[in-house]
Structures are given as structure tokens and as C-alpha cells.
Amino acid sequence: MAGAALYVRYGIPDFKLDKSFIDRRIKIMETEGVIFKTGARIGSARYGFGAKGADGGNGSGSIISAKELESSFDLVLLTIGAREPRDVTLPGRENSGIVQALDFLSLQNRILGGENTGLEPITAYGKRVVVIGGGDTGSDCVGTANRQGAMRVTQIEVLPKPPEHRADAEPWPLWPKVLKTSSSHLEGGERLWSINTKAFIGRGGKLEAIKACRVDWTEKDGRPVMSEVPGSDFEIGADLVLLAMGFTHVVQNGAVADFGLDLDERGNIRTRGSFHTSNPKVWAAGDSRNGASLVVRAIADGRAAAEAMVKAL
Numbered sequence: 001m002a003g004a005a006l007y008v009r010y011g012i013p014d015f016k017l018d019k020s021f022i023d024r025r026i027k028i029m030e031t032e033g034v035i036f037k038t039g040a041r042i043g044s045a046r047y048g049f050g051a052k053g054a055d056g057g058n059g060s061g062s063i064i065s066a067k068e069l070e071s072s073f074d075l076v077l078l079t080i081g082a083r084e085p086r087d088v089t090l091p092g093r094e095n096s097g098i099v100q101a102l103d104f105l106s107l108q109n110r111i112l113g114g115e116n117t118g119l120e121p122i123t124a125y126g127k128r129v130v131v132i133g134g135g136d137t138g139s140d141c142v143g144t145a146n147r148q149g150a151m152r153v154t155q156i157e158v159l160p161k162p163p164e165h166r167a168d169a170e171p172w173p174l175w176p177k178v179l180k181t182s183s184s185h186l187e188g189g190e191r192l193w194s195i196n197t198k199a200f201i202g203r204g205g206k207l208e209a210i211k212a213c214r215v216d217w218t219e220k221d222g223r224p225v226m227s228e229v230p231g232s233d234f235e236i237g238a239d240l241v242l243l244a245m246g247f248t249h250v251v252q253n254g255a256v257a258d259f260g261l262d263l264d265e266r267g268n269i270r271t272r273g274s275f276h277t278s279n280p281k282v283w284a285a286g287d288s289r290n291g292a293s294l295v296v297r298a299i300a301d302g303r304a305a306a307e308a309m310v311k312a313l
């Protein structure tokens with residue numbers, strides 16, 4: 001199996017998941033005979049998110065080529081996650097102080113895990129923090145920034161504020177799009193909805209504020225349409241912006257390209273039947289084929305893939 005639960009250790013903050021549970025599980029799996037090789041990268045390209053390799057995937061350690069795996073094993077299961085972060089190409093993006101959420105979260109997790117990262121810390125201490133993105137990763141940024149001693153935390157979301165209760169148009173068993181308030185939100189910070197970021201404002205290459213506007217949402221041909229509210233531009237002072245706008249798909253260079261795998265319409269590994277990819281020796285499970293999802297789904301997928309592989313062997 002190539003890839004193993006990085007988001008669980010380095011993405012999810014300690015205040016949501018005590019990492020001793022992962023250590024215990026790894027010990028059980030080792031006792032069962034699983035051999036873990038850490039610091040080993042499959043494929044030709046660096047896979048860490050963020051320029052600094054804050055997740056530990058910074059290209060250090062050993063490299064195992066796709067060919068080597070194909071020739072040494074009967075089957076390979078790729079579980080490399082979906083870790084291509086969504087970014088913005090707005091004026092002022094080059095200012096310092098604009099950071100991908102996972103670079104921020106994973107560095108904090110590594111420091112709390114006692115690792116000597118050798119990287120410059122990314123800290124919210126005493127800063128005006130703006131989190132762009134109103135989802136779960138954004139909520140983890142809010143909790144972490146508050147714990148680091150941020151002066152102020154504002155989380156902005158481009159979509160409108162969801163209703164507190166299930167809408168009539170979403171009866172059970174449909175998944176209700178309702179307002180989610182996490183423990184991190186309850187700990188402090190302001191949340192703003194229907195806000196679009198237009199630019200980052202900096203001085204001397206250092207971030208000072210974001211320029212944003214309010215947006216309206218209407219529907220055309222059953223699809224949501226966003227329009228800017230005229231004259232609604234405003235600024236939010238910011239020393240640190242955390243980009244938490246989700247993940248687009250699996251990292252497509254490196255392992256995926258080297259194994260010659262087909263991608264689906266969302267850019268993730270295309271699987272046929274059950275977990276087979278377009279390469280007869282390679283199977284895929286978890287976020288790498290489903291897109292960014294949840295731990296329980298990745299575990300269920302991994303178990304089902306293992307069963308299917310045992311049958312195939």
C-alpha cells in the first residue's frame with residue numbers, strides 16, 4: 001500500500017484528535033505484520049503541499065519508483081489522498097503572510113508532535129487573522145489561530161449563510177445543508193457569509209489587509225449565480241491570511257503520472273469496477289479516488305479494497 005493517513009496525523013488538529021489513537025493503531029497493524037516504510041516517496045515528483053513542505057513531504061528521504069513497485073509486488077494499492085489545495089490568483093497574492101491552511105495546520109501538528117521541523121514557524125500570535133473558506137479546514141484554522149493567541153480571527157465564506165434547520169426542499173434522506181458551528185467557532189472569532197475576496201493589500205511585500213465585497217446569490221436554470229453587490233467593497237485588516245478553500249483533487253504528477261493512471265472528470269484517480277485503476281497492477285482507495293472526504297469513508301474504502309485485493313490474489 002502506498003500512502004498512509006497523513007491528514008489524520010498532520011491535518012486534523014490535536015484538539016480534535018488525540019494522536020495517541022493513531023500510534024496505538026499503527027502498533028496493532030505492525031504486530032499483525034504490516035511493514036511501514038516512512039520517509040519514502042513513490043514517484044518522480046515531490047508531493048508535499050505548500051512550498052515549504054510543511055507536511056513533511058519535502059522530498060527528503062528515499063524515493064521508490066513506480067517501476068520498482070510494479071516489479072516487486074503483485075498488486076499496489078495507492079492511498080495517497082487528495083491534497084492539491086485550491087488557491088487564488090488575485091492581485092497582491094505575492095505578499096508574505098498568505099498561507100495555505102494545511103501548511104499552517106500541519107506545521108502546528110508537527111511542532112506539537114515534538115518534531116524538529118527546521119522550518120520557520122507560521123504563527124497567528126498577536127495577529128489579525130483572516131481565514132478564507134467556511135468549511136471544516138477553515139474551522140480548524142480558527143481553533144488553531146485562537147490557541148496560538150491571535151489578536152482577532154475572521155472567517156469569510158463566499159456562499160450564503162446556511163439555514164439553522166433543514167430546508168423544506170431537502171427532506172430526509174437528502175443531506176441537509178444547514179449551518180455548522182464547531183467548538184472552534186464557539187471559542188471565538190467572527191464569521192461572515194456571502195463575501196468575495198477581490199485583492200490582497202500589502203506594503204513592502206507584507207500583507208496589511210484584504211479587499212472584499214458582498215455578493216448576492218440567485219438561481220438561473222437551476223444553477224446558483226453569484227453577483228457582486230454594487231458599492232459594497234470593504235477592507236479587513238489582516239497580518240495573516242489562511243487559505244482554506246478546499247482541495248481540488250489528487251496530486252496528479254509524481255505517482256499518478258508515473259503509474260500512467262487515468263483520471264476521472266473531477267481529476268481524481270479513475271477506478272473501474274471496484275478499486276482497479278487503468279493500470280492492471282495498481283488499485284486505488286480513499287481520497288485519492290473519492291476526492292477530499294472523511295476519515296470514516298477512507299477507512300471503509302481501505303477495508304473494502306483490501307478484501308477485494310485478497311480475492312483477486
Ligand SMILES: Cc1cc2nc3c(=O)[nH]c(=O)nc-3n(C[C@H](O)[C@H](O)[C@H](O)COP(=O)(O)OP(=O)(O)OC[C@H]3O[C@@H](n4cnc5c(N)ncnc54)[C@H](O)[C@@H]3O)c2cc1C
Pocket residue numbers: 002003004005006007008011012013016040041042043047057079080081082083102105136137140254255285286287288292293294295296298
Ligand atoms: C485540516 C483537515 C481536517 C480534517 N478534519 C477531519 C475530521 O475532523 N474528520 C474527518 O473525518 N476527516 C477530516 N479530514 C479529512 C480526512 O483527514 C481525510 O478524508 C482522510 O485522512 C483521507 O485518508 P486517505 O488515507 O485517503 O488520505 P490521507 O490521509 O491524505 O493520506 C495520504 C498519505 O499518502 C502519502 N503520500 C501522498 N503521496 C505520496 C507519494 N507519492 N509517496 C508516498 N506517500 C505519499 C501522504 O504523505 C499521506 O500520508 C480533514 C482533512 C484536513 C485536511
